[in-house]
Amino acid sequence: MTGELRFVSTTADLEALPLLSVIMAAKPSRSVYQKWLDQQDRTPKWVRTVSDDRYTSEELAVGPFPLSSPQQFWFVVLYDPSVHGHPNEWNVTSSVTGSV
Numbered sequence: 243m244t245g246e247l248r249f250v251s252t253t254a255d256l257e258a259l260p261l262l263s264v265i266m267a268a269k270p271s272r273s274v275y276q277k278w279l280d281q282q283d284r285t286p287k288w289v290r291t292v293s294d295d296r297y298t299s300e301e302l303a304v305g306p307f308p309l310s311s312p313q314q315f316w317f318v319v320l321y322d323p324s325v326h327g328h329p330n331e332w333n334v335t336s337s338v339t340g341s342v
Contacts, residue, residue: 248319256299256317261286262328264321274320275302 249268250256259265263277265288275288280296287296305315 248322249316250319251303251314251316253300253303256288256302257286259319260323262321262323263319265317266320268316268318275317 250259250265256265259277261277261279265275267273267275274291275297276291277286278289279285280287285298287298288302289296302317303315
């Protein structure tokens with residue numbers, strides 16, 4: 243993993259992230275979202291942490307007021323399973339202690 247932040251902003255960027263990915267709004271709210279399959283329609287949705295709000299990738303990309311106040315939102319990718327691996331595969335003990 244590199245020390246550089248990875249930003250995404252378009253619907254295509256958000257759609258490309260796999261399930262379980264975690265993103266944080268770069269501004270203004272710093273809200274954190276995780277990608278899950280919706281229980282009702284079985285499509286990927288971004289679930290805002292500390293709430294039950296669900297959003298499609300398009301809804302996150304265009305923001306809450308797409309017609310009256312369109313703007314591009316940026317998100318920092320905090321966790322991408324395709325890059326960082328699945329948590330079940332992490333060797334936390336060696337990472338914390340610095341041993342290999």
